[in-house]
Amino acid sequence: MASVREVLSGDRLSLARLLSQIENDTIEGRAALSELFPHTGNAHLIGVTGAPGTGKSSLVNQLAHHFRHPPESIPPRRVAIVAVDPSSPFSGGAVLGDRVRMRDLAGDPGIFIRSMASRGSLGGLARTTSGVVQAFDAAGFEIILIETVGAGQAEVDIARLAHTTLVVEAPGLGDDIQAIKAGILEIADILVINKADRTGVENTERALRTMLDLAHPIQRVYRHHGSLEVVPSSIAESPQEESVWIPPIQKTIALDGTGVQELGDQIARHKAHLEKTGEWESRGRTRLQAELDNLLQNTLVNRWRDSLSPERYQEIFEQLIERNLSPRQAVDALLNGGPRR
Numbered sequence: 001m002a003s004v005r006e007v008l009s010g011d012r013l014s015l016a017r018l019l020s021q022i023e024n025d026t027i028e029g030r031a032a033l034s035e036l037f038p039h040t041g042n043a044h045l046i047g048v049t050g051a052p053g054t055g056k057s058s059l060v061n062q063l064a065h066h067f068r069h070p071p072e073s074i075p076p077r078r079v080a081i082v083a084v085d086p087s088s089p090f091s092g093g094a095v096l097g098d099r100v101r102m103r104d105l106a107g108d109p110g111i112f113i114r115s116m117a118s119r120g121s122l123g124g125l126a127r128t129t130s131g132v133v134q135a136f137d138a139a140g141f142e143i144i145l146i147e148t149v150g151a152g153q154a155e156v157d158i159a160r161l162a163h164t165t166l167v168v169e170a171p172g173l174g175d176d177i178q179a180i181k182a183g184i185l186e187i188a189d190i191l192v193i194n195k196a197d198r199t200g201v202e203n204t205e206r207a208l209r210t211m212l213d214l215a216h217p218i219q220r221v222y223r224h225h226g227s228l229e230v231v232p233s234s235i236a237e238s239p240q241e242e243s244v245w246i247p248p249i250q251k252t253i254a255l256d257g258t259g260v261q262e263l264g265d266q267i268a269r270h271k272a273h274l275e276k277t278g279e280w281e282s283r284g285r286t287r288l289q290a291e292l293d294n295l296l297q298n299t300l301v302n303r304w305r306d307s308l309s310p311e312r313y314q315e316i317f318e319q320l321i322e323r324n325l326s327p328r329q330a331v332d333a334l335l336n337g338g339p340r341r
Contacts, residue, residue, distance in 0.1 A: 047162030058254035159187035171200035196251035
């Protein structure tokens with residue numbers, strides 16, 4: 001497939017076209033992903049999540065600049081940014097707010113920014129985010145920054161996709177610690193207090209440290225197929241053990257870049273830790289298993305819908321509306337031909 005060869009050779013236009021095909025879930029996009037898959041598995045996937053208003057986009061902008069202009073002893077790395085925006089209620093497309101904030105990155109051939117519409121998907125990611133990330137990985141981007149929608153309570157899907165997850169907080173948002181309320185503190189590999197020049201930053205840092213002290217041993221928790229699943233993190237009970245990773249707290253001011261160099265160092269430390277302990281491969285296995293399960297579920301549901309007549313579905317649905325069948329009985333009727341007795 002010519003487009004695949006061009007993507008592997010670094011052609012940006014071919015990559016942009018392929019990303020559109022992947023987002024639209026076309027047959028061509030699926031075929032290209034299958035050809036590209038053997039070339040994946042090399043990029044460092046960094047998730048950036050947190051409540052709205054914490055400055056995630058500005059922080060991603062500064063991180064991208066950091067990876068493109070590192071200290072002299074470190075070579076610059078190619079960076080892809082996947083910014084999952086809320087869907088427009090009118091067009092269904094991405095609002096593109098992140099593109100506005102990242103205009104100063106335009107023109108750098110080592111950076112590729114892709115905004116995606118969430119299209120109603122929960123969990124902070126779009127349904128095709130994983131495929132877009134795979135395309136960037138195969139195209140040779142060494143760092144892939146994945147910024148979630150910022151919806152808060154359901155944004156734990158990023159823990160399945162990323163190697164390193166940054167949970168971004170900010171003081172003065174009406175709560176000492178938004179991550180606790182959102183239920184996403186457990187997925188953090190690095191906790192970032194952005195807008196650290198605001199008053200109340202000490203209270204936010206104190207609250208985070210208190211929660212970390214109470215959270216041993218921490219486990220990664222996410223909802224999968226309607227049930228809670230737990231992926232053990234690398235945090236052990238004793239901070240002296242080599243296998244321990246206690247999420248550090250890094251203060252930043254994204255507007256002027258304060259603390260971004262130190263945050264980049266923490267990200268590098270976490271990657272080294274994952275490689276040393278073998279958790280890099282473990283998280284890769286978890287990510288692929290989750291993707292396989294999701295694809296299997298979607299494929300089976302679509303295949304079942306194709307085999308069901310619209311009239312039969314509408315008939316059962318009307319009985320549900322009239323309260324003649326419960327939702328469980330309706331499912332049983334659709335799957336097995338009759339309501340459960």
